[in-house]
Every structure is written in structure tokens, then in C-alpha cells.
Amino acid sequence: xxxxxxxxxxxxxxxxxxxxxxxxxxxxxxxxxxxxxxxxxxxxxxxxxxxxxxxxxxxxxxxxxxxxxxxxxxxxxxxxxxxxxxxxxxxxxxxxxxxxxxxxxxxxxxxxxxxxxxxxxxxxxxxxxxxxxxxxxxxxxxxxxxxxxxxxxxxxxxxxxxxxxxxxxxxxxxxxxxxxxxxxxxxxxxxxxxxxxxxxxxxxxxxxxxxxxxxxxxxxxxxxxxxxxxxxxxxxxxxxxxxxxxxxxxxxxxxxxxxxxxxxxxxxxxxxxxxxxxxxxxxxxxxxxxxxxxxxxxxxxxxxxxxxxxxxxxxxxxxxxxxxxxxxxxxxxxxxxxxxxxxxxxxxxxxxxxxxxxxxxxxxxxxxxxxxxxxxxxxxxxxxxxxxxxxxxxxxxxxxxxxxxxxxxxxxxxxxxxxxxxxxxxxxxxxxxxxxxxxxxxxxxxxxxxxxxxxxxxxxxxxxxxxxxxxxxxxxxxxxxxxxxxxxxxxxxxxxxxxxxxxxxxxxxxxxxxxxxxxxxxxxxxxxxxxxxxxxxxxxxxxxxxxxxxxxxxxxxxxxxxxxxxxxxxxxxxxxxxxxxxxxxxxxxx
Numbered sequence: 001x002x003x004x005x006x007x008x009x010x011x012x013x014x015x016x017x018x019x020x021x022x023x024x025x026x027x028x029x030x031x032x033x034x035x036x037x038x039x040x041x042x043x044x045x046x047x048x049x050x051x052x053x054x055x056x057x058x059x060x061x062x063x064x065x066x067x068x069x070x071x072x073x074x075x076x077x078x079x080x081x082x083x084x085x086x087x088x089x090x091x092x093x094x095x096x097x098x099x100x101x102x103x104x105x106x107x108x109x110x111x112x113x114x115x116x117x118x119x120x121x122x123x124x125x126x127x128x129x130x131x132x133x134x135x136x137x138x139x140x141x142x143x144x145x146x147x148x149x150x151x152x153x154x155x156x157x158x159x160x161x162x163x164x165x166x167x168x169x170x171x172x173x174x175x176x177x178x179x180x181x182x183x184x185x186x187x188x189x190x191x192x193x194x195x196x197x198x199x200x201x202x203x204x205x206x207x208x209x210x211x212x213x214x215x216x217x218x219x220x221x222x223x224x225x226x227x228x229x230x231x232x233x234x235x236x237x238x239x240x241x242x243x244x245x246x247x248x249x250x251x252x253x254x255x256x257x258x259x260x261x262x263x264x265x266x267x268x269x270x271x272x273x274x275x276x277x278x279x280x281x282x283x284x285x286x287x288x289x290x291x292x293x294x295x296x297x298x299x300x301x302x303x304x305x306x307x308x309x310x311x312x313x314x315x316x317x318x319x320x321x322x323x324x325x326x327x328x329x330x331x332x333x334x335x336x337x338x339x340x341x342x343x344x345x346x347x348x349x350x351x352x353x354x355x356x357x358x359x360x361x362x363x364x365x366x367x368x369x370x371x372x373x374x375x376x377x378x379x380x381x382x383x384x385x386x387x388x389x390x391x392x393x394x395x396x397x398x399x400x401x402x403x404x405x406x407x408x409x410x411x412x413x414x415x416x417x418x419x420x421x422x423x424x425x426x427x428x429x430x431x432x433x434x435x436x437x438x439x440x441x442x443x444x445x446x447x448x449x450x451x452x453x454x455x456x457x458x459x460x461x462x463x464x465x466x467x468x469x470x471x472x473x474x475x476x477x478x479x480x481x482x483x484x485x486x487x488x489x490x491x492x493x494x495x496x497x498x499x500x501x502x503x504x505x506x507x508x509x510x511x512x513x514x515x516x517x518x519x520x521x522x523x524x525x526x527x528x529x530x531x532x533x534x535x536x537x538x539x540x541x542x543x544x545x546x547x548x549x550x551x552x553x554x555x556x557x558x559x560x561x562x563x564x565x566x567x568x569x570x571x572x573x574x575x576x577x578x579x580x581x582x583x584x585x586x587x588x589x590x
Contacts, residue, residue, distance in 0.1 A: 143205060180208065180209050255283055267293060
């Protein structure tokens with residue numbers, strides 16, 4: 001059993017039906033959640049199968065599962081349900097949704113954001129939908145409200161749903177909504193405890209799912225979160241919603257910071273206390289060592305690269321460079337590359353997943369399990385060597401899906417050797433491990449000659465790295481993938497470059513924050529809005545950035561005056577730096 005402080009122990013042993021733990025940065029929230037589950041099983045004799053634990057990122061879910069395996073007997077952990085909200089929803093859909101949804105669950109495709117955008121835009125163009133179709137889709141995913149019959153886009157909506165059914169597919173945004181439909185099925189099995197991590201990051205539809213699940217099951221609710229770290233308001237995670245939920249909860253506050261040195265904790269406190277919409281708390285550093293904390297004005301991208309290299313001791317000490325935007329990180333990454341400084345720009349995996357090669361090769365993987373997915377066939381056809389004239393002919397036949405019609409048309413033999421190899425691949429590929437599948441795909445791509453082999457290898461890196469043994473497991477994993485899973489914080493990973501949003505939940509010995517200027521942090525959009533709530537969100541972003549550091553924190557601003565293309569630009573130092581300076585933080589150097 002892990003040793004808990006008094007605040008943590010009181011939260012873990014709560015007997016309230018609704019419990020909220022307001023856990024500041026570095027306060028040991030994962031420890032509290034792990035010990036809460038252990039307490040329920042060991043002391044209150046709750047069956048593990050009656051416990052559902054939901055996390056914000058899959059990396060957090062993996063860490064919680066690891067700790068639980070160390071804490072409890074293996075047989076107990078096997079029956080626990082732990083995962084992200086979307087991963088849990090997809091698991092329920094596959095287990096329970098066949099009858100209710102009239103979809104083939106073992107062949108279901110989940111479209112990612114790009115696939116959803118492409119397909120909906122193409123349909124909107126075909127049916128001449130009004131531009132509001134996109135807002136109506138977003139409203140549906142956020143609230144469950146779909147266009148009414150008198151909406152000018154109702155025809156678009158009907159055809160959109162029909163396409164998804166025909167393709168045996170759903171979108172990422174559909175997952176939570178579909179799980180809501182299945183709550184009567186979900187709650188047929190006993191569910192007595194629901195635990196939620198990072199509660200401040202839940203949007204409206206996720207809170208609705210939890211609320212309906214709790215009503216139907218009568219389960220106890222235990223959530224951990226921190227309004228001060230609510231930085232996803234732009235996608236519907238409103239911090240005020242957590243304040244509303246707190247009104248019906250027994251609220252516990254965790255104020256001991258076990259991560260950062262006193263200088264960092266004091267500076268972060270002083271910054272976030274300027275926000276009004278929060279659950280009041282003052283963090284106290286558990287560490288006694290001083291650490292290092294610097295404020296550096298007027299630093300450019302090359303200087304930032306050199307500073308990161310020096311502080312990280314040539315990449316040997318876990319170090320991160322964090323920015324509000326990707327633009328600054330790209331400049332620093334370029335400088336580091338030219339200076340031969342080891343680093344990893346963590347947006348790289350996102351760029352791979354957005355590449356045309358990734359989309360086409362993964363469309364082939366989806367067809368292995370779902371031959372009804374016309375959209376994946378459209379994406380894959382050039383890799384498969386299907387000419388436009390043949391593709392149009394396949395679309396016009398009505399007896400079966402275009403993909404199945406294409407497979408049936410192949411007559412293996414010397415005259416059609418390449419197609420024969422593709423046909424053999426589709427007949428047996430669904431049985432292979434992801435790693436074997438990747439190898440076979442690379443061989444076929446090399447044979448086809450339609451994609452550069454090095455490009456194909458980069459696009460299939462996720463398939464090769466996947467730890468599971470089934471293609472369906474991989475496709476579910478990639479459908480709910482988050483970029484934090486690609487982040488390494490150990491010393492051999494070199495210097496990490498990423499946005500503050502991507503860094504949330506992570507920590508490093510050394511953190512360098514770049515671009516603390518008005519118009520960057522806080523952002524120009526927030527300043528132009530004139531809304532206090534927008535400025536508070538920017539301050540929370542700054543707070544999250546500061547509290548990623550364990551020992552050394554360097555906050556930098558760009559030069560206040562810059563020139564480009566004959567024009568002079570003013571870049572005032574961020575107001576947030578002034579707010580920190582007011583703290584008279586120990587060891588800070590202005």
C-alpha cells in the first residue's frame with residue numbers, strides 16, 4: 001500500500017455517494033485513484049467487475065493499470081474496466097451494440113476526424129447543403145441534438161446517417177452518443193462505482209453519459225480534477241461545469257505538491273490566484289531543495305535551442321521545451337537540427353497520421369475487417385492499382401459493395417499476378433498479427449510501386465509498434481490514439497518539443513517555456529475577444545506549463561521588437577510574467 005498524506009487518505013476513504021477531489025498539480029491524483037480502487041476492493045469488498053475507471057488519456061490509463069497490477073492480485077485487475085472515455089465507449093459498443101445498432105460489430109469501422117471531415121464535406125457538396133451542416137454535426141456530437149425535419153440540412157443528415165450504416169461505420173464523435181443509447185444494456189451487469197480522472201476536461205456529452213449511467217446504475221461517483229488545469233474549453237470542456245457538479249459532491253482538496261521545487265510552486269500559485277473561477281487552494285511544495293527558476297526576456301529561437309541543450313546537459317537529463325503554438329516549436333526544431341542537438345518534435349506523429357500514405361494504407365487495413373466500407377475502398381484504390389474507369393464501373397454495379405465486386409473480378413494467374421497477390425492478402429490478412437500484416441503490406445507496396453518504401457515504413461510505424469496481437473485491437477487503438485502515447489520523458493529520449501496542450505499530464509526535470517509574449521500567451525484571439533473567461537483559460541494554460549517542471553523552470557519571452565520584410569513588430573512581454581514577478585519568487589532571476 002502506498003503511503004498517503006492526511007488529505008489523500010480522507011479522500012480515498014470517503015463514504016459519500018458523490019465525491020470530488022480537487023487535486024492541484026503534482027498532488028498525487030493517480031495515487032489517490034489507485035488507492036481508492038484498492039480501498040473499494042480490499043476494505044469495502046467491492047467486486048472489481050463492478051468498478052469502472054475513466055481517464056482522459058490512454059497513457060494515464062496505462063499508468064493506472066500498471067500501478068493496480070503492482071498493488072492488487074493479477075486476477076482482480078483483469079476484471080477491472082479502465083480506459084479513456086472513448087475507449088470504454090467503443091468497448092461497450094463492440095460487446096453490446098450488435099442488436100441495438102444493427103451494425104456488424106466485428107467488422108465496425110471508426111472514422112477519425114480527417115476521414116469524417118472529408119466524407120461529410122464531399123456529401124455536403126453533392127447535396128448542396130448549407131455551410132451550417134458542419135456546425136450541426138458538431139452540435140450533434142456535443143449535445144446529441146440532430147437537425148430537425150425543417151432544417152435546410154435535414155436531407156444531408158439523412159443521407160449522412162445512411163452512408164455510415166451502409167459502410168458499417170461510425171465517427172469518433174459518435175462513440176459517446178452511441179454508448180448513451182446502450183446504457184440500459186450496460187447497466188444490466190452490476191455497476192457500483194464509477195471513478196473519473198481529469199474531470200475538468202469532460203465536455204457536455206461526456207458528463208451526460210456519466211449522469212445517465214449513474215442514474216441507471218445507482219453507482220457511487222468519485223472524480224478527481226483541477227479547474228486550474230482546465231485548458232480544453234475550446235472543445236466543450238467548460239470549467240464552470242465542474243463547479244456545478246461540485247455543489248452536489250463531498251469535496252476534498254489536495255494541496256501538497258510532490259513534483260516541483262518550492263520556487264516553482266510559489267510562482268505557479270501566484271499566477272493562478274489571479275483567476276476567479278476556481279476552487280480555492282494553495283499548493284505547498286513537499287520538496288525542500290531549491291531547484292532553479294529563471295525568467296529570461298528577449299530570447300530568439302536559436303538562443304532557445306542552445307539554452308535547452310545546455311540545461312539538458314546535451315540531452316541526457318529529461319527536458320522539454322513547451323510553447324503555446326506549434327510555430328515557435330518548428331523554428332526551434334529547425335535550429336536544433338542545424339546545430340546537431342538531439343531532440344524530438346512531438347507533432348511528428350500527428351503529421352504522419354495526417355499524411356496521404358498513412359490514410360491509404362490504413363484504409364487497406366480497415367477493408368480487411370470491413371469489406372462494406374466504401375470510403376476506405378475509395379482511399380485505397382490507387383494503392384491497389386485500380387484505374388478511374390474500372391473504379392467508376394465498380395461504383396455503378398449494385399449487387400454488392402464496390403470492394404467485394406473488385407475482389408470477385410480478380411482471376412489469379414500470370415496475367416494478373418499483382419491483383420492475385422492482393423486477393424490472397426485480403427483473404428487471409430485479417431488473421432495476421434499487426435506486425436506480420438505490416439511486413440506483408442510493405443512487400444505488396446514495393447511490388448506495386450505506387451508508394452515510396454521509406455514513406456510507407458513511416459506510415460506503418462504504429463502498426464509495427466503496436467503491442468497487441470489482433471488487427472481489430474490495433475484499429476480500435478489507433479481510432480482512440482492520443483499523441484501523448486508517443487512522448488518519452490526518460491533521459492535517452494533527448495529534448496522534447498511540444499505544445500502545452502500535448503504536455504498536460506506529463507512532467508520533466510527541466511522545462512523551458514518559450515514565447516511568453518502578449519499575442520502568443522495570452523493568445524491574440526483571447527485578447528481580441530475582450531472576455532475575462534478567455535484570459536482565465538490562457539492563464540490556466542500558463543499554469544499547466546509551469547507545473548510540468550520538477551527541478552528547473554525557465555520562462556522566456558521573445559524580443560519585444562522584431563523586424564520582418566521591412567516592417568517593425570511590437571511583442572510586449574506577457575502579463576503573466578509580471579504576475580509571477582509580483583510573487584517575489586525565491587531564486588527567480590528576471
